[in-house]
Amino acid sequence: MSTETAAAAAEVAAPPPAGWEEARSRVYAVGLAAALPTIGRSLAEADGHTLAEPLATRTDLPAFPTSSVDGWAVRGDGPWRVVGRVLAGQTPPPLAADGSTVEIATGAMVPEGTTAILRIEESARTADGRVTGTPRPVPEWREPGEEAYAGEELLPAGTPVDPAVIGLAASCGYDTLRVRRRPRAALLVFGDELLTEGPPGAGRVRDALGPAVPAWLRRYGCQVRPADVVGPVADTLPAHVAAVRAALADADLVCTTGGTMHGPVDHLHPTLETLGADYVVNTVAVRPGFPMLLARLVGDDGRVRFVAGLPGNPQSAVVALVSLVAPLLAGLQGRPMPVLPQVTLAEAVPGRGDHTHLALVRWDRAAGTAHPVRHVGSAMLRGLAGADGFAVIRPGTSGAAGDRVPLVPLPLTTGERAW
Numbered sequence: 001m002s003t004e005t006a007a008a009a010a011e012v013a014a015p016p017p018a019g020w021e022e023a024r025s026r027v028y029a030v031g032l033a034a035a036l037p038t039i040g041r042s043l044a045e046a047d048g049h050t051l052a053e054p055l056a057t058r059t060d061l062p063a064f065p066t067s068s069v070d071g072w073a074v075r076g077d078g079p080w081r082v083v084g085r086v087l088a089g090q091t092p093p094p095l096a097a098d099g100s101t102v103e104i105a106t107g108a109m110v111p112e113g114t115t116a117i118l119r120i121e122e123s124a125r126t127a128d129g130r131v132t133g134t135p136r137p138v139p140e141w142r143e144p145g146e147e148a149y150a151g152e153e154l155l156p157a158g159t160p161v162d163p164a165v166i167g168l169a170a171s172c173g174y175d176t177l178r179v180r181r182r183p184r185a186a187l188l189v190f191g192d193e194l195l196t197e198g199p200p201g202a203g204r205v206r207d208a209l210g211p212a213v214p215a216w217l218r219r220y221g222c223q224v225r226p227a228d229v230v231g232p233v234a235d236t237l238p239a240h241v242a243a244v245r246a247a248l249a250d251a252d253l254v255c256t257t258g259g260t261m262h263g264p265v266d267h268l269h270p271t272l273e274t275l276g277a278d279y280v281v282n283t284v285a286v287r288p289g290f291p292m293l294l295a296r297l298v299g300d301d302g303r304v305r306f307v308a309g310l311p312g313n314p315q316s317a318v319v320a321l322v323s324l325v326a327p328l329l330a331g332l333q334g335r336p337m338p339v340l341p342q343v344t345l346a347e348a349v350p351g352r353g354d355h356t357h358l359a360l361v362r363w364d365r366a367a368g369t370a371h372p373v374r375h376v377g378s379a380m381l382r383g384l385a386g387a388d389g390f391a392v393i394r395p396g397t398s399g400a401a402g403d404r405v406p407l408v409p410l411p412l413t414t415g416e417r418a419w
């Protein structure tokens with residue numbers, strides 16, 4: 001069979017593209033089925049991981065009755081005779097007699113027998129040194145279990161570990177957390193036309209994905225070491241096979257850029273076939289980004305790894321990241337499927353026939369509105385650099401101003417789009 005005939009036959013045999021939402025759910029499900037192993041991490045090293053078990057408090061919170069003010073812990077009616085002092089960190093003896101008091105510091109354990117705490121600034125001393133004053137009617141201490149009872153589940157498994165979670169875990173008595181190992185990702189850049197430095201010209205373009213994709217992957221929780229970014233890989237099948245095989249040795253997810261189509265030097269599909277990969281998704285009915293794919297490989301050790309084929313057009317590669325890679329990584333980390341916020345279109349956005357249209361927009365969070373940006377060709381990155389995400393225009397529809405549509409946010413952190 002000639003090359004042309006073989007390519008034509010492959011086209012005919014190719015399965016239809018997956019719908020965008022169907023592709024996302026399928027990818028999430030295979031990610032969750034291959035969720036990464038759980039490990040113990042000290043609280044200092046847990047940021048960015050995912051809880052593998054629910055967070056349940058190890059004691060009542062607070063663990064003991066705790067004074068919330070500086071003042072006097074009193075028993076019975078005043079004036080009160082001072083019998084001691086209790087500071088934070090101490091275990092006080094009981095207040096045994098009516099008419100007695102101990103000086104107490106904020107955070108100190110309230111002695112048994114205390115009937116009220118009088119604030120220092122609302123107290124006075126008699127000539128013989130006794131304490132007088134009127135305690136406020138509301139208790140000035142925190143009762144054990146007021147925040148949570150011992151054993152109570154505070155956060156479910158699958159919760160991303162952030163500074164607030166770390167602080168809560170510490171206050172509940174944890175030294176380490178059971179978390180999912182963070183995904184290890186690698187990036188292979190394909191394309192002999194790519195320059196890795198200097199201005200583009202004379203048929204050659206700058207590699208825009210080698211520098212950018214690792215940063216996007218890190219924002220989705222991946223570890224990507226500098227040595228995990230390789231390219232441009234020579235446009236030959238043996239070079240592609242060797243590069244993907246080497247990257248798979250360590251990575252849970254290998255992303256590739258370019259070569260997803262069936263052009264004369266597009267070697268990704270033959271590479272996947274050579275390596276015995278199964279397609280989870282092979283093309284998605286979305287514009288831009290149609291030729292994106294996700295394939296799964298099971299190693300001799302039973303370990304499941306993934307190859308995400310990002311199209312070469314730079315904006316399309318980012319569409320593939322938000323469409324396939326984000327749900328895959330959520331599954332691998334044991335997190336819930338990302339829920340897409342709803343936004344109101346500030347202007348009309350055209351549909352793309354029977355394909356989903358992902359349209360770059362700036363998201364005004366205060367107003368809940370999405371504003372289409374300019375310079376959004378799939379080969380362009382100018383619009384992306386001023387956008388917060390993609391408005392989702394469903395197949396067979398177009399977006400009118402005022403329509404409510406889902407938004408796929410870019411994984412930007414606070415302050416990265418300050419207008």
Ligand SMILES: Nc1nc2c(c(=O)[nH]1)N[C@H]1C(S)=C(S)[C@@H](COP(=O)(O)OP(=O)(O)OC[C@H]3O[C@@H](n4cnc5c(N)ncnc54)[C@H](O)[C@@H]3O)O[C@H]1N2
Pocket residue numbers: 189190191193194205206207208209210257258259260261262263266289290291310311312313314316378379
């Ligand atoms: N006959 C057809 N040709 C194409 C179709 C089609 O349906 N029929 N689809 C087009 C679409 S849509 C896309 S997207 C691209 C995807 O192609 P590949 O994934 O095979 O990517 P390449 O051909 O390697 O590159 C496409 C384009 O992007 C530039 N590129 C590649 N890598 C980078 C990089 N790292 N940084 C910057 N720019 C990059 C490359 O130079 C090309 O201009 O296929 C269409 N063709």
Ligand code: MOO
Pocket residue numbers: 286287288289290291311313316317378379
């Ligand atoms: O799908 Mo391509 O990604 O439209 O440029």
